Amino acid sequence: MRTGVIGLILPSTFSFLEMMWRICPALAVGCTVVALVPPASPTPLLLAQLAGELGPFPGIINVISGPASLGPVLASQPGVQKVAFCGALEEGRALRRALAGEGAELGLALGAEALLLLSDAADVDSAVEGVVDAAWSDRSPGGLRLLVQESVWEEAMRRLQARMGRLRCGRGLDGAVDMGARGAAARDLAQRYVREAQSQGAQVFQAGDVPLDSPFYPPTLVSDLPPASPCAQAEVPWPVVVASPFRTAKEALALANGTPRGGSASVWSERLGQALELGYGLRVGTVWINSHGLRDPAVPTGGCKESGSSWHGGPDGLYEYLRPSGTPARLSYLSKNLNYDSFGLVVPSALPAGPETGPTPAPPYGLFVGGRFQAPGARSSRPIQDAFGNLHGYVAEGGAKDIRGAVEAAHQAASSWAGQSPGARRALLWALAAALERRESALASRLERQGVELKAAKAEVELSVRRLRAWGAQAQAQGQTLQLGVLAIVCPDEWPLLAFVSLLAPALAHGNTVVMVPSGACPLLALEVCQDMATLFPAGLVNVVTGDRDHLTRCLALHQDIQALWYFGSAQGSQFVEWASAGNLKPVWVSRGLPRAWEQEAEGAGPELGLRAARTKALWLPMGD
Amino acid sequence: MSTHNQGTELDLSWISKIQVNHPAVLRRAEQIQARRPVKKEWQAAWLLKAVTFIDLTTLSGDDTSSNIQRLCYKAKYPIREDLLKALNMHDKGITTAAVCVYPARVCDAVKALKAVGCNIPVASVATGFPAGQTHLKTRLEEIRLAVEDGATEIDVVINRTLVLTGQWEGSDFIKTSTGKETVNATFPVAIVMLRAIRDFFWKTGNKIGFKPAGGIRSAKDSLAWLSLVKEELGDEWLKPELFRIGASTLLSDIERQIYHHVTGRYAAYHDLPMS
Numbered sequence: 058m059r060t061g062v063i064g065l066i067l068p069s070t071f072s073f074l075e076m077m078w079r080i081c082p083a084l085a086v087g088c089t090v091v092a093l094v095p096p097a098s099p100t101p102l103l104l105a106q107l108a109g110e111l112g113p114f115p116g117i118i119n120v121i122s123g124p125a126s127l128g129p130v131l132a133s134q135p136g137v138q139k140v141a142f143c144g145a146l147e148e149g150r151a152l153r154r155a156l157a158g159e160g161a162e163l164g165l166a167l168g169a170e171a172l173l174l175l176s177d178a179a180d181v182d183s184a185v186e187g188v189v190d191a192a193w194s195d196r197s198p199g200g201l202r203l204l205v206q207e208s209v210w211e212e213a214m215r216r217l218q219a220r221m222g223r224l225r226c227g228r229g230l231d232g233a234v235d236m237g238a239r240g241a242a243a244r245d246l247a248q249r250y251v252r253e254a255q256s257q258g259a260q261v262f263q264a265g266d267v268p269l270d271s272p273f274y275p276p277t278l279v280s281d282l283p284p285a286s287p288c289a290q291a292e293v294p295w296p297v298v299v300a301s302p303f304r305t306a307k308e309a310l311a312l313a314n315g316t317p318r319g320g321s322a323s324v325w326s327e328r329l330g331q332a333l334e335l336g337y338g339l340r341v342g343t344v345w346i347n348s349h350g351l352r353d354p355a356v357p358t359g360g361c362k363e364s365g366s367s368w369h370g371g372p373d374g375l376y377e378y379l380r381p382s383g384t385p386a387r388l389s390y391l392s393k394n395l396n397y398d399s400f401g402l403v404v405p406s407a408l409p410a411g412p413e414t415g416p417t418p419a420p421p422y423g424l425f426v427g428g429r430f431q432a433p434g435a436r437s438s439r440p441i442q443d444a445f446g447n448l449h450g451y452v453a454e455g456g457a458k459d460i461r462g463a464v465e466a467a468h469q470a471a472s473s474w475a476g477q478s479p480g481a482r483r484a485l486l487w488a489l490a491a492a493l494e495r496r497e498s499a500l501a502s503r504l505e506r507q508g509v510e511l512k513a514a515k516a517e518v519e520l521s522v523r524r525l526r527a528w529g530a531q532a533q534a535q536g537q538t539l540q541l542g543v544l545a546i547v548c549p550d551e552w553p554l555l556a557f558v559s560l561l562a563p564a565l566a567h568g569n570t571v572v573m574v575p576s577g578a579c580p581l582l583a584l585e586v587c588q589d590m591a592t593l594f595p596a597g598l599v600n601v602v603t604g605d606r607d608h609l610t611r612c613l614a615l616h617q618d619i620q621a622l623w624y625f626g627s628a629q630g631s632q633f634v635e636w637a638s639a640g641n642l643k644p645v646w647v648s649r650g651l652p653r654a655w656e657q658e659a660e661g662a663g664p665e666l667g668l669r670a671a672r673t674k675a676l677w678l679p680m681g682d
Numbered sequence: 683m684s685t686h687n688q689g690t691e692l693d694l695s696w697i698s699k700i701q702v703n704h705p706a707v708l709r710r711a712e713q714i715q716a717r718r719p720v721k722k723e724w725q726a727a728w729l730l731k732a733v734t735f736i737d738l739t740t741l742s743g744d745d746t747s748s749n750i751q752r753l754c755y756k757a758k759y760p761i762r763e764d765l766l767k768a769l770n771m772h773d774k775g776i777t778t779a780a781v782c783v784y785p786a787r788v789c790d791a792v793k794a795l796k797a798v799g800c801n802i803p804v805a806s807v808a809t810g811f812p813a814g815q816t817h818l819k820t821r822l823e824e825i826r827l828a829v830e831d832g833a834t835e836i837d838v839v840i841n842r843t844l845v846l847t848g849q850w851e852g853s854d855f856i857k858t859s860t861g862k863e864t865v866n867a868t869f870p871v872a873i874v875m876l877r878a879i880r881d882f883f884w885k886t887g888n889k890i891g892f893k894p895a896g897g898i899r900s901a902k903d904s905l906a907w908l909s910l911v912k913e914e915l916g917d918e919w920l921k922p923e924l925f926r927i928g929a930s931t932l933l934s935d936i937e938r939q940i941y942h943h944v945t946g947r948y949a950a951y952h953d954l955p956m957s
Contacts, residue, residue, distance in 0.1 A: 178701060180702050180703035180706065183702075183706030183710070184706075186706060186709070186710050187706065215884075233717065233718050233719055233720075235717065325703075327703065347703050347705065347706060348705060348709075681704040681705045682704050
C-alpha cells in the first residue's frame, strides 16, 4: 500500500528530470508530494500550478521555494511519512542525524560522481566520447574518475586532449554547444578543487571554446594526482575529470572500489568476458558496459555505500513509496533527552546471581563467532534468569572487541557465501531446519522455563522450522539475488526462538552473512541453535554475540564496515541506531520500540524481510556489431 | 593533390589492434548531426564551401558528350550568377573541386572544360568500375588510357578479392565506396574511417584524404559531413586537397538552399539551371 505524504528535498543543482523521477512514481502509487526546491528555480512552481489545475485533486503536488535549512523542518513535520533527499553527502548525513527519532523514513541519493574504466581492449575513441558524455556535457550529473590501463595511457590522454579542444561551452539553450554553466557555486567548487589538486602535484589540462566570463568553467583533465592526496579522496566536481592509470584488471577493481562512493560506473572493453567480470566486481548501483549514462524509467537506478540506498526507476523505485499493507502510519517517537555520546557507552555492572538451583550446574555459553564458541574479550559472563526467578544459564558478556571480531569473521565468509548457488543455500537452510526438528524437545523445554506453555512452545519450534524451510525454498526459486554484505541484526526480546530464526533465514537466503545479538531475556535458545550451526554452516556465516544490548547496539551502529542494521528493541535504541547510521550511511530498519507480531505470516515472514535483505544492481550491455 | 602518400611498410598489427565499439559509433554519428547546426549567413557560407568539395559526377550508361558538356559548365558555374552576386561571392572563383566521369568520356570532359575556361581536374573512375572484376592487364590499361586522355585523378576500385584475403594496397585518398552499392556513405562508417586517417597521420605524418560518395543528396547532409570532418580531423582537412564529396544531385539542393537564403522563397527545380 502507498506510504502517504512524501517530502522531497532537492539540491541547488537538481535537474528537472531528477525531480520528475521521484515525483512520478510517488504519485503513481497514490502518495502526495511536498517538494522543497531552491529559490532560484521557478520550474517546479509551474509544475505545482499545473497540478493544481487538475480539478478533483488539488494538493497532490506542493512546492515550497526556500533555503536548504528548511529541509529538516519539512522532514520533521508530523504527517510526512517519507523524505526523499537528493544532494550532497554532508547535507545527507546531517539530515540523517537530524531525522533520528522522527516518524519519517529517509531515502538518500547522494553524490554525483561517476567512474569510467578504460581497459586496453577498448575502442579508445569511443571511450573518449563516453568521457565527454559522462563529464563534459549538460547531461552529466557530476565529475568523473577515469581509470585508464597503463598500456593505453598515452593514446587515451592524447585523444582526450584533442577532443577537449573541440568542445564548445556557451549558453545552454544554444543547440550547438556541448555544455553550459551551472552557476557560480559550482564554478567556485570546481576552481577550488583544481587549485588544490595542482598544489598537491597534479597536472591540469584545460581546453575548449569557453566564454571567459563567469560562471563558465572549462572542461578540465587532471592527471598525476597522487592517490593518497586529499583531492583523490574527495568527490570530483563537475566538469573535472581525474585520470589515474592501472596495471591489471584486479588493480582497477581495487582502485574503483576503494572509495566510499558507490553510484555509477562504466567499463570499456571489447572483450566480453573481461567487461562482465569487471562489471560484476564493481561495487556500484549501475554499471554500463561500453557505453555511459544510459537511462530508462523501467530500470532501477541507485547506489550503494555512501551514495545512499534509495532507488528511482523500475520496481525498486516504486517500493520506495510503498509500505506493507496493514502497517500503521509512522509517528515520531523522538526522545529529546537521548544523549548520543553516552548511549550504550558503559555497561552497567550486574549484581552477582544468587546460588544455583537445579540438578546440574549451568554451563556458561561463549560467543559464537567464526564457527565456534569462544570466550569473550572481557572474560566475564552474565546470568540469565528464567520466568520463575531461577538461574537458567550464563552467557558471555560481549563487548566492542567481540563485535569487531564477529564482523571480521562475517566478512571473511561473505565472498564464498555470496558465490554459493541458490541450491546450496537452500540445502544449508533445510539442513538447519532438520537439525532444529531433532532438537525440538530441548528447545521446547527451554521455552517452558521462560514461561511458555508446552503446547505453544512446540508450536513455536514447529513454526521456526517451517519458516527456515520456506525461506530456503524461496532462495532457490528466486535464483541469484545481490547480497548486501554483512548484515547486523539485533533481535527482539520477545519470541526468543521464532524472531531469531525469522530474521536469520531471509538474511542468509539472500546471500548475506550475519552478526546477531539475540533476545536479551533469553539468549539461550539462539545459542542452542548455534550448536547446530557450528557443525552445519561454514565458519563465520552466522555470528552470535551476547551481552549488554545497548552497548552491543552502539558498537554495531557505529561500525563503518557493516552494510545494513536491523534493530528490534527500545525506542531510544532505535533513535540511536538511526542517528549513528549517518557514519557510513548504512540502511537501517528499526522497530521504534513497537512490538511486532512475529507469529503472523505478514509480519514474521512477509516479503518486506526479503526486500530489505537484498539490493539491486543494474548492468547495461548494448548489443551490436 | 599536392604530395603523394609515400606509403609505409605494411604492418598488419596496426589493423589487428583496432577495436570498434559499434553502438558507441552509432551514438556519435547521431550526435554529430544534432549538435552542430549551422544557420543563416553562416549556413550559406558553409554551403558555398561544401560546393567547392564536390566531385561533380555523372556515371550513367547513357552519358554522351552533350550531357558531359552540360556537367562541365555546371562545374564551372555551380551557383547561378545573380545568387552569388547577392552574396558578394561572384568573384571568388567558386567552382566544384573536380568532375568525375567514366574513362570513355574523359576526352569529352577535358574538351568541355577547356571550352569553358576552367582548370579543375578531371577525375576518372577506372579499373573495372564498379565491380572491379576484370583482368589486371585491362585494368592497368584503362588507367593509362584515362591519364593519356587528360584525367589527373583516378578513383581506383580495389580488388575486393585481395582485400578479403588480406592483401592490401596504398593510396592518397580513401573513399567510402563506389557509390553504386546498396549502402554507401553513412556516418558510422565515416567516423571509423576518419579516425583511421587521424591515427595514420599521428603515426606517420602523412595526411590521407577522405571522400564519401553515394547517397548524399541534401544540403543538410552535406553540412553534417563538413561538421564531421571538422570535429574528427580539424580544419586542415577541410580543403579540396584532402576532402571531396562524390555527388550529383547534391549541387541542385545546395543551390535551392542558397536561393532561399537570398530571396526568402523556395525555388522549384526548373528555376535553376540543370547540371
